[in-house]
Amino acid sequence: MEQDLSHILNQLGEAREHWMGAVSPPLYQTSNFAFPDVAGLRESLQKEQSIPVYSRGQNPTVAILREKMAALEGTEDALIFASGSAAIAAGVMANVKKGDHVLSVAKPYSWTQKLLEQILADFGVSHTYIRGIRPEEFEEALRPNTRLIYLESPNSFTFDLQDLQAVAELARQKGILTMIDNSYSSPLYQNPSDYGIDLVAHSASKYISGHSDTVAGILCGSRSMMEKVFYGPYMTLGGIIAPFNAWLLLRGLRTLEIRLERSSTTAEWLLSQLENHPKIEHIYYPHHSSHPQFSLAKEQMKKAGGLFTLALKADQMEEIERFCNRLKRFLIAVSWGGHESLVFPACAAYSGGGYQPEDLNWKLVRFYAGLEAPASLLEDILQALDE
Numbered sequence: 084m085e086q087d088l089s090h091i092l093n094q095l096g097e098a099r100e101h102w103m104g105a106v107s108p109p110l111y112q113t114s115n116f117a118f119p120d121v122a123g124l125r126e127s128l129q130k131e132q133s134i135p136v137y138s139r140g141q142n143p144t145v146a147i148l149r150e151k152m153a154a155l156e157g158t159e160d161a162l163i164f165a166s167g168s169a170a171i172a173a174g175v176m177a178n179v180k181k182g183d184h185v186l187s188v189a190k191p192y193s194w195t196q197k198l199l200e201q202i203l204a205d206f207g208v209s210h211t212y213i214r215g216i217r218p219e220e221f222e223e224a225l226r227p228n229t230r231l232i233y234l235e236s237p238n239s240f241t242f243d244l245q246d247l248q249a250v251a252e253l254a255r256q257k258g259i260l261t262m263i264d265n266s267y268s269s270p271l272y273q274n275p276s277d278y279g280i281d282l283v284a285h286s287a288s289k290y291i292s293g294h295s296d297t298v299a300g301i302l303c304g305s306r307s308m309m310e311k312v313f314y315g316p317y318m319t320l321g322g323i324i325a326p327f328n329a330w331l332l333l334r335g336l337r338t339l340e341i342r343l344e345r346s347s348t349t350a351e352w353l354l355s356q357l358e359n360h361p362k363i364e365h366i367y368y369p370h371h372s373s374h375p376q377f378s379l380a381k382e383q384m385k386k387a388g389g390l391f392t393l394a395l396k397a398d399q400m401e402e403i404e405r406f407c408n409r410l411k412r413f414l415i416a417v418s419w420g421g422h423e424s425l426v427f428p429a430c431a432a433y434s435g436g437g438y439q440p441e442d443l444n445w446k447l448v449r450f451y452a453g454l455e456a457p458a459s460l461l462e463d464i465l466q467a468l469d470e
């Protein structure tokens with residue numbers, strides 16, 4: 084398996100013999116492709132999802148990435164988008180129509196909430212939220228018109244999980260599609276298609292890019308499902324990736340395995356050092372023994388990555404703000420998955436933007452462990468707690 088992974092990251096899809104041996108793949112910075120004759124153009128137009136005709140459809144640089152991402156997720160095909168949100172919206176919108184119902188986990192990513200609550204609601208698609216930590220919750224909440232079950236396991240703040248196998252089995256019995264936002268785990272630490280999930284989405288802006296220099300998204304699934312998305316929202320809404328950004332993601336993939344390993348190890352070590360700290364009320368991390376779904380997390384996820392949340396002991400929000408402001412090694416920012424360590428307190432989302440802060444306790448502070456020296460990250464947290 085290790086062998087397979089490094090082959091995917093370094094070799095798969097790279098026909099170097101056609102590229103004068105170029106080790107880094109060529110960047111096809113072109114919108115258009117010309118044909119020697121009309122018959123060639125006509126033939127290619129029949130297979131626009133796999134043959135370059137025009138770069139809103141297929142582009143050779145993007146094609147390499149499609150092949151690698153499908154292999155990493157263990158699916159037949161993948162499509163690449165301008166953002167994770169574009170990938171999620173395309174996956175959902177290709178599969179629901181007026182009158183349908185979507186059963187979703189509570190608190191999905193903030194802009195996924197907007198998709199369900201605003202855009203789809205306006206088009207006559209309804210939804211229900213459930214916490215989803217027990218498989219029976221799904222069965223109880225199904226409606227005759229439920230078309231899609233939408234998962235995010237774990238979510239990216241409190242890390243609630245869903246039992247992927249149980250939900251996929253229930254959905255298959257009822258002829259309902261399943262889709263998951265797998266950004267937290269990356270394709271290296273969890274492969275939902277192994278459990279029977281139909282559509283797997285990623286924000287590639289996080290671990291896959293890994294350098295905080297690209298916004299991008301991925302959608303993985305069967306060939307027929309990807310064809311449905313391609314000839315639906317992918318081509319019509321056109322939220323596609325630029326060839327240069329695809330090239331940056333290919334570069335990010337080279338080091339995905341070692342970056343994730345470093346982030347995970349650092350996060351686990353930091354938590355081991357912090358777990359008995361008197362100023363920490365609670366630790367949230369899927370692979371921490373205090374997680375209520377620890378055994379499910381161990382089953383479904385190989386590792387838990389660099390993202391964790393601490394509930395701090397505090398009497399007022401101001402203390403949380405002061406703590407974050409004192410941190411020197413953790414940049415105050417949204418997102419995660421890059422080289423740099425980050426901190427994002429829930430209270431930063433109080434009062435607007437796209438976030439739903441009222442759901443999140445103000446004592447929660449989310450950290451991302453980047454690639455810096457673990458000891459200096461620990462020292463930084465300790466000095467900020469010491470105040």
Ligand SMILES: *Cc1c(COP(=O)(O)O)cnc(C)c1O
Pocket residue numbers: 166167168169192239264266267285286287288289298299300418
């Ligand atoms: C960042 C993120 C998204 C959205 O991805 P973009 O690339 O920012 O559009 C979706 N889901 C999760 C869990 C995320 O963290």
